[in-house]
Amino acid sequence: MSWRKEQRRAERGYHHGNLKEALLQAALGLIAEKGPGGFTFADAARMAGVSPAAPYRHFRDRDELLSNIAQRGFELFEQALAKAWDDGRPDTVTAFMRVGRAYLAFARSEPAYYSAMFESGVPVDQNPLLMTASERAFNIIRAAAERLAALTPPGVARPPALMMALHIWSMSHGIAALFGRGDGARRKLPMEPEELLEAGVLIYLRGLGFSTETAAETEKPAEATRSGPWGPAPK
Amino acid sequence: MSWRKEQRRAERGYHHGNLKEALLQAALGLIAEKGPGGFTFADAARMAGVSPAAPYRHFRDRDELLSNIAQRGFELFEQALAKAWDDGRPDTVTAFMRVGRAYLAFARSEPAYYSAMFESGVPVDQNPLLMTASERAFNIIRAAAERLAALTPPGVARPPALMMALHIWSMSHGIAALFGRGDGARRKLPMEPEELLEAGVLIYLRGLGFSTETAAETEKPAEATRSGPWGPAPK
DNA sequence: AGCTCATGTGAAGGGCTCTTACATGAGCGT
DNA sequence: ACGCTCATGTAAGAGCCCTTCACATGAGCT
Structure with a gap:
């Protein structure tokens, strides 16, 4: 079930290494697709292969991103x-x-x-x-x-x-x-x-x-x- | 606790009578305050004194409003x-x-x-x-x-x-x-x-x-x- | 080797959207 | 006046998102 997740985790280890940048890129893609209102913090996290709480280590909230x-x-x-x-x-x-x-x-x-x-x-x-x-x-x-x-x-x-x-x-x-x-x-x-x-x-x-x-x-x-x-x- | 709610209900009865218009007005106020992204279907319903599901009788979804x-x-x-x-x-x-x-x-x-x-x-x-x-x-x-x-x-x-x-x-x-x-x-x-x-x-x-x-x-x-x-x- | 702290996780509270089954009563015909 | 019908509203719930908190991990320094 969580095959992809574990897979990714295995690839990168516990720490992402460049999460902030990855989140910014993911957000850019999402905004381009669905507009600034359509982009979701959780979605960006998913794209980067991390948990929904991870982004909060790099941005106070969605608006700051x-x-x-x-x-x-x-x-x-x-x-x-x-x-x-x-x-x-x-x-x-x-x-x-x-x-x-x-x-x-x-x-x-x-x-x-x-x-x-x-x-x-x-x-x-x-x-x-x-x-x-x-x-x-x-x-x-x-x-x-x-x-x-x-x-x-x-x-x-x-x-x-x-x-x-x-x-x-x-x-x-x-x-x-x-x-x-x-x-x-x-x-x-x-x-x-x-x-x-x-x-x-x-x-x-x-x-x-x-x-x-x-x-x-x-x-x-x-x-x-x-x-x-x-x-x-x-x- | 739900004093206001019951109060309002008592005032207007089960049917609102002019909900569509009331929702539009409420939405207008919310948008003016918090921008088009900040306005919430549920909020508008609250302002009109109806349940969060009521607006769906008048608009397919948030976007239609x-x-x-x-x-x-x-x-x-x-x-x-x-x-x-x-x-x-x-x-x-x-x-x-x-x-x-x-x-x-x-x-x-x-x-x-x-x-x-x-x-x-x-x-x-x-x-x-x-x-x-x-x-x-x-x-x-x-x-x-x-x-x-x-x-x-x-x-x-x-x-x-x-x-x-x-x-x-x-x-x-x-x-x-x-x-x-x-x-x-x-x-x-x-x-x-x-x-x-x-x-x-x-x-x-x-x-x-x-x-x-x-x-x-x-x-x-x-x-x-x-x-x-x-x-x-x-x- | 051991410590420390930045970075990530899991679980949970609260809110929103939207759906479904059910409740109410206004308007209508008789 | 009576009863039907259907538009309108409600309650409950699934699914998603935001955000927080306590806890886990491991990279880098001593």
Whole structure:
């Protein structure tokens, strides 16, 4: 009956050796499957092959595990955004758009982390480490906005970079939350979320006075009235 | 010991009379307090003064109750947005901005409905009634975008209204989700969410070629380079 | 070799979800 | 007014989960 259990016990001995990590991984899998509410402490323990009480040696309770996942998620998120930003190479606008795509890519490729971060009900502002991790991620966007704001064409009022960052973050987050996940639980879209975000950001930047053609060719003068960021003008 | 229970029973008799509604209200209260994951079928039953099994006469399971709340939420949401839009009176831009504020106001004043709608993990696309209710709400935004798109100045390419609606919806939702709730569980902001959204939408509209001064005065020619939607230009 | 303490186990209390068999009484037809 | 019927509520219970507590194990240090 308890064949598997004894089997596993035999394989690993009384002590697991790396239970904390194993629990985190198990939880990630479960969250990806069934959402942050569906994951169960006992289930994670089962997956790791330990008794239901074992996890309590590593996490005060279920919420603390969730909180740890969210924190790790923010750290990975920061790394992903930082890598996409690449300190503004090859040019600010290109890199900026890449950050937007990275935002959506993260939500899509790491749904478990993403939902732990934003949809699990974990009180971000209660946990300093979580708060810090979250802010560090946001600071990537903010830094990018800062650099972009510095590029405002002459004669145009320079927008507050913080505000820009918040706008971009909000739009990215909104698209990710409403349409951005692979699981069928979200609404369908007549286009890819990435396209939607890219168009939105381009329009937004244009509204701030930037002349954004197709992002790559930042130098050439634009004929920006006949076609828009959403593609060729309808006839 | 079971004084209260008997008391209540005496007050209402064996049959509650309006249990379904009472359960919905109780659930709403619980969700507002503890989030969609924190609410419990048994708790709602207790609040209504009935046994834990009684709710099953009115809802297949816990999820169906949640789903009902979400659906009702979308209906109220639609009403709120429709009222704000007021068919574009007194002018399209003013009404459009009012819709944005209504979006945030709903998220703030009805956090229980809002989280049931967007954060409870209810699969919107699985339930036709929910889907329809959700689409009807979105259609208000879409109709408003349609009207706005029709106003594009001559010489400017007309943007797809659906895309506009999706952008506005996403930004609104992003702001609401990240900063828009009264409960402390969200991030702090150096300004009101409403201001943030209003500025974002104005910038966005300007990016589409609209000349949006302060929204009220849609006729006068703009001197739109010295100051921006975010307030007076910094010195 | 012996100690110690972090790590894991078993058992148990309490709570929740959901099912099944039974109880109650409101509404209806006669 | 009488009695039926069926929607609505109850009691009891199986199964699962969270969490705690006393106890077991063995890895690492002396």
